[in-house]
Amino acid sequence: MKRLAVLTSGGDAPGMNSAIRAIVRLGVASGFEVFGVRHGYTGLIAGDFVSLGSRHVGGVMERGGTFLGTTRCLDLMTEAGQEQALGRLRDRGIHDLVVIGGGGSQSGSHALSCRGLSVVGVASTIDNDIVGSDLTIGATTAIDVALESVDRLRVTAASHRRVFLVEVMGRDCGYLAANVGIASGAEVIVVPESPVEPESIAMDIHAAYERGKSHAITVVAEGARYNAEALADYFRRHQARLGFDLRVCKLGHVQRGGAPGVVDRMLAIRLSAAAIAQIDAGHTGVLVGSVEGKIVATPLAEVAGRKKRLDPELLKLARVLAQ
Numbered sequence: 001m002k003r004l005a006v007l008t009s010g011g012d013a014p015g016m017n018s019a020i021r022a023i024v025r026l027g028v029a030s031g032f033e034v035f036g037v038r039h040g041y042t043g044l045i046a047g048d049f050v051s052l053g054s055r056h057v058g059g060v061m062e063r064g065g066t067f068l069g070t071t072r073c074l075d076l077m078t079e080a081g082q083e084q085a086l087g088r089l090r091d092r093g094i095h096d097l098v099v100i101g102g103g104g105s106q107s108g109s110h111a112l113s114c115r116g117l118s119v120v121g122v123a124s125t126i127d128n129d130i131v132g133s134d135l136t137i138g139a140t141t142a143i144d145v146a147l148e149s150v151d152r153l154r155v156t157a158a159s160h161r162r163v164f165l166v167e168v169m170g171r172d173c174g175y176l177a178a179n180v181g182i183a184s185g186a187e188v189i190v191v192p193e194s195p196v197e198p199e200s201i202a203m204d205i206h207a208a209y210e211r212g213k214s215h216a217i218t219v220v221a222e223g224a225r226y227n228a229e230a231l232a233d234y235f236r237r238h239q240a241r242l243g244f245d246l247r248v249c250k251l252g253h254v255q256r257g258g259a260p261g262v263v264d265r266m267l268a269i270r271l272s273a274a275a276i277a278q279i280d281a282g283h284t285g286v287l288v289g290s291v292e293g294k295i296v297a298t299p300l301a302e303v304a305g306r307k308k309r310l311d312p313e314l315l316k317l318a319r320v321l322a323q
């Protein structure tokens with residue numbers, strides 16, 4: 001019987017469980033015996049496999065995170081680690097591997113593919129920064145979780161006429177911050193792609209009060225040159241002149257822990273179906289993603305080590321909407 005393994009890697013993302021479930025059930029339907037790899041590439045190198053049948057993946061879809069576990073595994077980027085991983089798959093008679101994860105994880109897939117493994121990547125990260133998919137599994141739910149928090153912060157910010165610096169994740173990509181900022185009606189959005197000085201942010205905040213606003217929500221990407229802490233530090237040092245009553249809220253990993261919404265569940269299912277179809281057709285060494293509403297496969301060589309650009313129109317739109 002043909003054998004297939006699936007693993008999740010890198011930061012967990014809501015919807016990963018939906019993807020594992022779909023890979024297992026669609027894989028079984030295509031005649032595969034399916035194995036899960038525990039704890040990402042670390043488990044692959046250690047040979048930590050678990051047999052997965054359709055009943056093992058019941059009741060997982062509504063849960064955030066990944067029931068297989070995940071790691072950030074530097075060993076996979078070494079020759080020895082890759083050889084060990086390939087050996088573990090060979091020992092089990094596993095010919096195909098599905099890697100559910102973000103940019104770093106797909107660089108790992110690419111490395112394994114270059115060594116001759118049949119591997120398909122499924123685009124999944126809350127950061128939504130991978131080339132090869134307009135949207136990645138987990139990003140929408142992470143935005144929804146952050147939105148709920150910002151909506152609540154706005155209530156207390158308005159009561160106290162305060163400035164809130166709300167930091168969201170996204171590594172060095174501003175996609176989460178831009179979307180959270182626009183959809184929450186933030187007065188100011190700070191992203192890594194458009195570096196600004198603290199003085200200019202302070203002017204935007206003042207301008208919001210001058211326009212009659214009772215508060216100023218500033219959504220800051222963690223990867224911005226001035227993240228929330230650095231900005232707060234600057235504003236506090238200039239408190240006498242700026243006069244802000246300021247609070248900081250770093251949302252951090254809370255954003256990753258939500259139960260996946262319908263967009264992430266359906267994206268996970270559609271990408272997983274495409275991954276099985278690619279394997280069935282013998283087209284591997286690719287990442288499956290959603291581009292302009294269609295599911296497409298992009299060679300991993302074009303994905304590895306590259307980052308998707310943030311749409312600059314989003315930031316222009318944000319400035320007008322904040323008026």
Ligand code: F6P
Binds near residue numbers: 011072125126169170
């Ligand atoms: O890549 C997803 C992500 O949540 C980033 O937004 C964030 O910078 C990073 O992972 C945090 O990583 P860790 O969970 O390893 O602290």
